Amino acid sequence: MNFFPILLLLSLLSKPAFGQQQQQQHEQEDDIICPDESLTTYLHALIDVLYANGLNTFEQLIVHHSEIDSGYEFLHNMYTSGQKMTLLVPTDQAFQQSGIVSPFNGLTDDWGTELGELHCLQGEWTYDKLPNTGHGIASTSLLLVNEMNSTDVNTNASQALVLERGGDNQVIVDGWYGNATSWSGPLDLSSAGGVLGNLVILPIDQVLSFPPSLSTALSTPGLTNMSSALSVVGKSEEVEQLTEGGFTIFVPVDSSWSDDIKDVMVDQNKAPGLVGNHYTTKYSLFSSAWTGPSTFELDVESGEKITIKVNEDGSSSVVLGEIEAKIIRSDVTLDNGVLHMIDKVLYPTNPKSSTTESDASTATSSTPSTASSTSTSATIPDGSKPGSNGNTDANGKAVIPDSGSNSASRFGISWLTLGSAIIISWITL
Incomplete structure (x- = not known):
């Protein structure tokens, strides 16, 4: 039986x-x-x-x-x-x-x-x-x-x-x-x-994931020229290291890096000032700090002052001298700061401009008066080590590559599971 x-x-x-x-x-x-x-x-x-x-x-x-x-x-x-x-x-x-x-x-x-x-x-x-x-x-x-x-x-x-x-x-x-x-x-x-x-x-309907490091974000197609620029001036690790207030970085999309700008990047006296115009490690500035129509002035690593301008149509721009770059996506949270995508490089190629070409090492950045009303950003590192995601020349020196067909885009990444592979999908603005 x-x-x-x-x-x-x-x-x-x-x-x-x-x-x-x-x-x-x-x-x-x-x-x-x-x-x-x-x-x-x-x-x-x-x-x-x-x-x-x-x-x-x-x-x-x-x-x-x-x-x-x-x-x-x-x-x-x-x-x-x-x-x-x-x-x-x-x-x-x-x-x-x-x-x-x-x-x-x-x-x-x-x-x-x-x-x-x-x-x-x-x-x-x-x-x-x-x-x-x-x-x-x-x-x-x-x-x-x-x-x-x-x-x-x-x-x-x-x-x-x-x-x-x-x-x-x-x-x-x-x-x-x-x-x-x-x-x-x-x-x-x-x-x-x-x-x-x-x-x-x-x-x-999803478990929230910790934001990526800056180096991971700048490895995204369309943003890699900024990674190369940071490497050229030796600032890749410094920008994303843990600081009291985090960092704020304005990242020009690859298509905005003209030949004139790339020529500036090979000049060791001018390159630090160009790169330093785009970030500060003193605070994490989110868009909730500026409402408008109004303007908002802040110091950056180069020692320059840039102005965030809120336009009547609700859009925002970053102004440095005669350069006005549109913020095409704001508030990309990173593991120790915040990233804003812009459509122009914040550096005048017109020699008549009064904008100085100061070295970032002499900068005296300070927190803007209204920054206390914003949130600063930090979370668990993703384990990857900061470094260059850019290209190098025949001598192994980091250089800004040609932008090719990259254009201003709003990106999204589909997260399947914790620790899983990521899929990047580009959605044109």
């Missing part, structure tokens, strides 16, 4: 159904105890809401945070923030697609905590709180000092995220490695009895 079918049936009958397994796991998780009794109550209410809405992986991640020192500090800070916080919660499917599943064996304590901090925004960021046109800049709970790289920097600067309105009252989180979209409005927290009064919970 074959007993296998009988044994299999008995085995299946003895196991709880999938829903029962989820319920048992939730009940075990609901036993979490923190030294702070009020925080324990807060976390119980939070995981109950997440469980009730089928957001089981994030619920389990909250429990995981509570069991490690860095995670407990993150949860405690969220609870005691004294301000409204928006929690972006990826769906279970989004976590599975990213390879992040309980019991989170692949997550280091620091990396896992920082992933949670990246999804926790300061302030209320729902559809009706976003601007009708353009985008909003939200500060996350991820601080510069929480970075995995070693640093003595003491700052309260936070990684920023770009959010904008989508269709059907959706919120879109605009990222280098692809966009995340809310699949419904904020969760109903009334069942928590007011315990979660400082939270807005917004489910999203």
Whole structure:
């Protein structure tokens, strides 16, 4: 007699159904105890809401945070923030697609905590709180000092995220490695009895990825000439290193590098000033700092002052002397700063211009007076070492290559999974 079918049936009958397994796991998780009794109550209410809405992986991640020192500090800070916080919660499917599943064996304590901090925004960021046109800049709970790289920097600067309105009252989180979209409005927290009064919970369809390094961004077709220019003057590593305020860089698209500009780049006395006209390592300046129609003046690494001009049609430009470059995409968040794409190189080739050709090493950049109202940007390095992504001549010296057919474009990168390959797709503006 074959007993296998009988044994299999008995085995299946003895196991709880999938829903029962989820319920048992939730009940075990609901036993979490923190030294702070009020925080324990807060976390119980939070995981109950997440469980009730089928957001089981994030619920389990909250429990995981509570069991490690860095995670407990993150949860405690969220609870005691004294301000409204928006929690972006990826769906279970989004976590599975990213390879992040309980019991989170692949997550280091620091990396896992920082992933949670990246999804926790300061302030209320729902559809009706976003601007009708353009985008909003939200500060996350991820601080510069929480970075995995070693640093003595003491700052309260936070990684920023770009959010904008989508269709059907959706919120879109605009990222280098692809966009995340809310699949419904904020969760109903009334069942928590007011315990979660400082939270807005917004489910999203992707796990947010950490922004890339500057060197990674400048390896994108259409932006590589700036990488070569930084290499020519030996500034590739300096610009993207971790600083107190991050960095701001205006990157001309490859098609804007004329032969006259390339001739300047081979002059060792002029090249540093040209490159220094495009960046500062003193602060991360996002577009929320300038509103208009108005103008906004700031210092850059070369010692020059550039002006950001907000036009009546809502577009923005960067002005240096007689050069006016249109900002064709603003607020590209990087792992330690922000990038704005422009359509001209900020350097006059007219010898009558009064613009000086100062060396970047003599610059005395300062933070603009309104920069305190902006978010500074930093997050986990991607592990790649800064370096030249440009070309070299016969002697091995970095040079600016021909731009070819590259044109001003708005780029997007589809992120498949954490650690997966990326696919670059170009969408013409």
